[in-house]
Every structure is written in C-alpha cells, then in structure tokens.
Amino acid sequence: MSTIDGSGDPLARLGSRSPLSQDFDLNLAPIIDCFVVLIAFVMISTAFASIGILEATMAAGGRTPTGAASGDVRLRVDLSADGAIGIELSGKESGGFIVPALPGGRRDDVTLSRKLGEVKKNWPGLKQARLVAENTVAYKDVVSSIEVIRRTVPGVALDGF
Amino acid sequence: MTLQITSMADIFMIILVFLLKTYGSGAIDVTPSPGLIIPRALTGSAPVEGLKLEIGEKTVRIDGEIAIAGIRDYKFKSDDLSANGASKALVSSLQRKKQEKSGSQVIVVADQRAPYSTIKAVLASAAVTGYTDFKLAVVNPN
Numbered sequence: 001m002s003t004i005d006g007s008g009d010p011l012a013r014l015g016s017r018s019p020l021s022q023d024f025d026l027n028l029a030p031i032i033d034c035f036v037v038l039i040a041f042v043m044i045s046t047a048f049a050s051i052g053i054l055e056a057t058m059a060a061g062g063r064t065p066t067g068a069a070s071g072d073v074r075l076r077v078d079l080s081a082d083g084a085i086g087i088e089l090s091g092k093e094s095g096g097f098i099v100p101a102l103p104g105g106r107r108d109d110v111t112l113s114r115k116l117g118e119v120k121k122n123w124p125g126l127k128q129a130r131l132v133a134e135n136t137v138a139y140k141d142v143v144s145s146i147e148v149i150r151r152t153v154p155g156v157a158l159d160g161f
Numbered sequence: 162m163t164l165q166i167t168s169m170a171d172i173f174m175i176i177l178v179f180l181l182k183t184y185g186s187g188a189i190d191v192t193p194s195p196g197l198i199i200p201r202a203l204t205g206s207a208p209v210e211g212l213k214l215e216i217g218e219k220t221v222r223i224d225g226e227i228a229i230a231g232i233r234d235y236k237f238k239s240d241d242l243s244a245n246g247a248s249k250a251l252v253s254s255l256q257r258k259k260q261e262k263s264g265s266q267v268i269v270v271a272d273q274r275a276p277y278s279t280i281k282a283v284l285a286s287a288a289v290t291g292y293t294d295f296k297l298a299v300v301n302p303n
Contacts, residue, residue, distance in 0.1 A: 028169075031170055032166055032169060042177070050301040051191045051298055051299070052202070052203075052300070053268070053297070053298065054204050054298075055296065133277040134277065136277070136278070138273060139279075143200040143297060144200070146297070147203060
C-alpha cells in the first residue's frame with residue numbers, strides 16, 4: 001500500500017495519531033463521483049419545459065349552438081386569417097363588433113380581452129364561448145385566443161366543424 | 162498541493178437539490194417529435210393522462226406511433242377526408258387504438274404552425290371514434 005510519505009506505513013497518514021482517534025479526514029472523492037453521476041442523470045432526464053393542459057371542448061353539431069343553456073346570451077368569437085377578430089352576441093342581446101388586426105396582421109388580444117370583459121360585466125352568467133377560426137388560421141393563434149377568452153369566460157368550445 | 166474538494170461537494174449538493182426539486186415538473190409525459198413546436202399558453206389545469214395525438218408537418222402520431230405519414234404541410238389529402246371532416250385513415254387507426262386502450266380523453270399535441278383545418282379534422286376523427294374529452298397540450302411559460 002502506498003502512503004503519502006512512501007514509507008508503507010498506513011498510520012503515517014495520520015501522523016502520530018492513534019488508530020482509534022476520531023480525528024480523521026472524510027474521503028470526499030467517491031461522494032463527488034456519485035454527485036457527478038447523479039447530476040448528469042438528472043439533467044438529462046429533467047423536463048425543463050413544463051407541458052400544461054388547456055381545456056377546450058368541441059362544440060356540438062346541429063342547429064342548437066353550444067352554450068345556449070349556459071346564460072342569457074351566446075357568445076361567438078371568430079378568428080379571421082387576416083388577424084381580425086369578430087365578437088358576436090346572440091340571444092337576449094344581439095350584436096357584434098370587430099377587433100381589427102394590429103399592424104403586421106397581429107391579433108389585438110388586449111382589445112379582445114377588454115371587449116370580452118365588457119360583455120361579461122353585462123352578462124355575468126356567461127360561462128361558455130364558441131370559438132370559430134378560418135381554415136388557414138394557425139393553431140398558435142387559436143391557442144392564444146383560447147387563453148385570452150378563458151380569462152373572462154371559463155369555457156371555450158371549438159366550433160366550425 | 163491538496164485539492165479542496167469540500168467546497169466542490171457543497172456546490173454539487175446544491176445543484177443536485179435544485180435539480181431534484183425541478184425534476185418531473187412537467188405536468189404530463191409528452192415527448193414531442195423533433196421539429197415540432199408546441200404553442201405557449203398559461204394554464205391552470207391539473208395534469209392528465211390520455212391518448213396523445215401529435216400533429217406534425219408530415220405525420221400524425223398516436224401515442225408516439227406514426228398513424229398517418231402521407232400529409233403534406235400539415236394538411237390531409239383531400240381524398241382522405243370524409244363528409245363530416247374526419248380523416249378516414251386516422252379514424253381507422255384510432256379505432257384500432259380504442260380496442261387496445263379504453264377511455265375518452267385525448268391530448269392534442271399539435272405544432273403551432275398547423276392550420277385550424279387540420280386541427281378540426283383530427284378532432285372530428287377523434288370524436289367519431291368515441292374520444293370526446295379534448296385537452297390541448299401547451300408549453301407553460303412559467
């Protein structure tokens with residue numbers, strides 16, 4: 001066995017201390033080895049991107065629109081391919097307005113949120129909205145709109161089938 | 162010279178605790194195919210499990226297995242779509258899957274560039290097969 005001083009005496013590492021002495025140095029090298037392996041394993045297998053779930057239902061087919069029984073009015077949000085957003089109310093209150101697209105064709109989610117807030121203020125019982133998008137609208141925009149609508153109206157049903 | 166590894170052990174311990182704390186923070190076990198970009202959105206829903214329908218640029222996968230490989234630019238072939246908007250090939254694959262795995266919950270893992278027409282076709286196919294509870298997988302920005 002090799003020792004620090006090369007004398008071959010294992011007690012030489014401990015100097016003149018007795019073998020029964022509790023004054024010793026913990027060998028951290030194997031612990032470090034374990035940590036390196038564990039850290040590498042955990043870093044590889046950790047999902048840093050947290051995948052979440054966005055609830056969305058599918059509007060039923062037929063003539064009776066989904067949400068008819070959820071309140072006094074029915075809300076429908078239309079996404080156009082050019083970035084404009086249509087909001088349509090039917091039932092006890094009929095009407096609609098269009099949120100024009102921002103420069104560059106981006107959707108104006110802030111105005112949409114504000115308009116939906118106004119609708120919700122007038123009709124607190126409104127619990128569901130139907131979302132219709134043109135065929136070419138990207139899924140990203142659909143998800144973004146669902147996120148905005150759900151801040152005001154808890155249920156969103158995808159429609160246009 | 163003696164290497165002071167006590168401080169290194171301390172650093173490693175802190176890194177390990179941090180990693181173990183963040184380990185498995187993903188709500189659901191989703192491994193998207195390379196190139197697939199999941200849209201970002203804030204969610205508050207609890208994690209769920211269900212049949213995973215992945216919509217990519219060229220393929221639609223069911224639980225990681227390729228169900229349809231013939232789509233182009235996220236769009237189904239027109240002759241594959243039936244009158245109700247469902248994809249015949251996807252309906253066939255989903256029916257086989259339904260026999261293996263029961264349940265009505267579907268987690269849609271779609272690329273953010275996919276057009277709504279494709280999403281509709283996939284949802285219609287799932288609905289025809291008996292999968293009626295839809296969840297959209299998104300990347301939580303937090």
